[in-house]
Amino acid sequence: MKVKQLILATAGAMAVLALAGCSFGDAASKVPPTATGSLESLAAKAKCKPAIQTDTDTIRQAICTNSDGKFVLVTFSTDRGQREWINEAKDYGGYYLVGRKWVADGSKDLVTNLRGTLGGDIEIGTDHHAHGG
Template sequence: MTAACSAGGETEADNKPSKASASAAAVVAPARIEVIANLTGCKANIRLEAEELREGTCHTEQGDYLITTFPEEKYKQTWLETARVYGGTYLVGSRWVVSAEPKMLEPLRKKIGGDIQRLQGFGPAPSPS
C-alpha cells in the first residue's frame, strides 16, 4: 500500500481525494487546474487552453496566483527551462506549476504538495561590492 492510499483502500487510479491529507490529494489528482484550485480555496478562471498546457488564474484574499498544468512531464520541463530566462520562484509538482509571490508558495505547498524551486535568470551577475 502506498502513501497515496487511504484506509478505505482507494488507490491513485480512483482519482478521488477522500480522507487523505491535502498533500496526498495533490498526488492523487495531478495536473488538473480545477482540483488544485479547489485544494487551495479558489475557483480558477481558465485563461489558456492549448495542446501543451492549460493556465488558470486564482484570486484569493492572500493574493493572486497562476496554475499551469501539462499533459506530459516533458512539456513542464520545457516550460521551466523557458521560465529560467526570467528567473523567479515557483511551486512545482507532477505536471503542474504554480506561479505566485514567493511569500505565498509555502502556504500553498502545505495544501497541495510539490517543491519550491528558485530559477536563476540569465544575464550578467551582479558585480561584487
C-alpha cells in the same frame, strides 16, 4: 572535564542529525503529499476560482486568486512539456511550486503557503536584475 565531554557529545549528536538530513522543527515534515488532478481540482484545493488564460491539448493555464494573493496555475499533458515550460520560465526569475504535471507561479510567500496545501517542490528562477527594453 565532564562539561567538555557533554559539549562534545552534544556536538557529535547534532552533527549526526545534520548528516542524516534531520533538523529541528523541519518545515518539510508538514508538507502534504503532492496533489494531482485537473487544473480545476488543483484550484479547488488551493481555494481559488481559476480564470482560464490558455486551454489547449498540451497546456492549460489560469490566473488564480486566494486569500494569500494572485498566482498562475498551469497544468501539462506531459512531464517533458512541464519541464520545458519551467526551464524557460525560470529565466525570468520567480518562485515555482512544482507537482506532477502542474506548476503554480507566484511570490515566495504565496508559493510557500500553497505548498502546505498542494505539496510539491519549490524551484527558484534565475533573478535577472537588468533586462534590455
